[in-house]
Amino acid sequence: xxxxxxxxxxxxxxxxxxxxxxxxxxxxxxxxxxxxxxxxxxxxxxxxxxxxxxxxxxxxxxxxxxxxxxxxxxxxxxxxxxxxxxxxxxxxxxxxxxxxxxxxxxxxxxxxxxxxxxxxxxxxxxxxxxxxxxxxxxxxxxxxxxxxxxxxxxx
Numbered sequence: 012x013x014x015x016x017x018x019x020x021x022x023x024x025x026x027x028x029x030x031x032x033x034x035x036x037x038x039x040x041x042x043x044x045x046x047x048x049x050x051x052x053x054x055x056x057x058x059x060x061x062x063x064x065x066x067x068x069x070x071x072x073x074x075x076x077x078x079x080x081x082x083x084x085x086x087x088x089x090x091x092x093x094x095x096x097x098x099x100x101x102x103x104x105x106x107x108x109x110x111x112x113x114x115x116x117x118x119x120x121x122x123x124x125x126x127x128x129x130x131x132x133x134x135x136x137x138x139x140x141x142x143x144x145x146x147x148x149x150x151x152x153x154x155x156x157x158x159x160x161x162x163x164x165x166x
Contacts, residue, residue, distance in 0.1 A: 021070050034057065
């Protein structure tokens with residue numbers, strides 16, 4: 012939270028049922044071995060989780076709705092989110108998110124392999140914006156196959 016991150020939670024009967032984070036500054040995405048650096052008026056939703064006994068009850072959708080509602084009221088123009096192929100991912104598109112990029116990753120023997128591609132049917136300008144927030148300063152993310160030494164970082 013000292014970096015400006017905020018945590019949102021769904022509470023049921025006094026206990027946390029699920030949570031998610033919102034950042035407007037640079038964040039490390041360990042799975043991709045990349046930083047995401049939202050621009051002014053943008054944010055990144057990350058590390059959303061639902062406690063096991065509350066899964067398949069719409070908790071993730073509620074978290075997304077709460078975060079996007081607060082962000083909208085604060086004037087955010089765009090929110091970025093990453094998702095994986097799990098049942099909860101079905102809530103991402105109905106919550107107003109559109110795919111920009113797809114990734115495949117693997118790590119072996121200290122090396123990280125990532126394949127970055129434009130998402131099927133993605134808007135070209137959205138894909139380009141995503142490449143810029145995921146790239147290094149002044150250089151958009153390179154598409155295709157990327158191999159690099161695996162990095163370990165903490166938030």
